[in-house]
Amino acid sequence: MTTHHPTTRRLVYGHATHHDCLAFADADTATEEGAEIRALAAARTWGEARQVQMTHLDNPAGPECYEPEDYADDEPxxxxxxxxxxxxxxxxxxxxxxxxxxxxxxQDQYGKVVSTVHNGEYLEIPLDREGELVVELRESGYEVTRDDDLINLLDGSNLGSLAE
Structure with missing residues (x-):
């Protein structure tokens, strides 16, 4: 069992619709990560997609995933x-x-570890525990903000509609 130590004191959280539970992220990087996802979703051509600069995430259209000859720069x-x-x-x-x-x-008190077939484990935190958990975090010195849109953006929800 690996011990996880929190790396931040500023958290953003929300209702992750895909798993229908609460999700938490590092508020110091979440907005930038969301911008990276949006930028890639907005790319119109493979050339643009390859140019999207990623600081926090890997670019799934980048050279480590696709050879430039797989898709020409001007391909949609x-x-x-x-x-x-x-x-x-x-x-x-x-x-x-x-x-x-x-x-x-x-994590132990409020969440349940759930295994997925392809993507490993995640922590399922029921929506009805939000109030108690947020109070405990704030009492422990965390700054906690709710932003459902950002959480779902980080989860890749509605990527297709971002490209519209």
Whole structure:
């Protein structure tokens, strides 16, 4: 059993619709990560997609995933057709982040570890525990903000509609 130690004191959380539970992320990087996802979703061609700068996430359209000769720079790009997105590996499940950002005692108290077939484990925190958990986090010195849109963006929800 690995011990996870929280890396941040500022958290953003919300209702992750894909798993219908609460998800938590590092508020210091979440907005930038969301912008990276949006930028890639907005790319119109493979050339544009390859140029998207990623600081926090891997670019699933980048050279480590596709050879430039697979898709010419001027070929139309659709994020929903990228292999890692289709297979559900990108962006990584937002519900796994609780392992890194929540104190372990609160993970144990409020969450349940759930295994998925392809993407490993995530922490399922029931929506009805939100009030208690947020109070405990704040009492422990965490700054906690709710942003459902950001959490679902980080989870890759509605990537296709971002490209519209």
């Amino acid at each position: 790009f659709d994020i929903t057709e990228v292999g890692a997105v289709v297979e559900g590996y990108w962006p990584p499940m937002v519900t796994t982040r609780a392992f890194d950002v929540l104190p372990e005692d609160l």
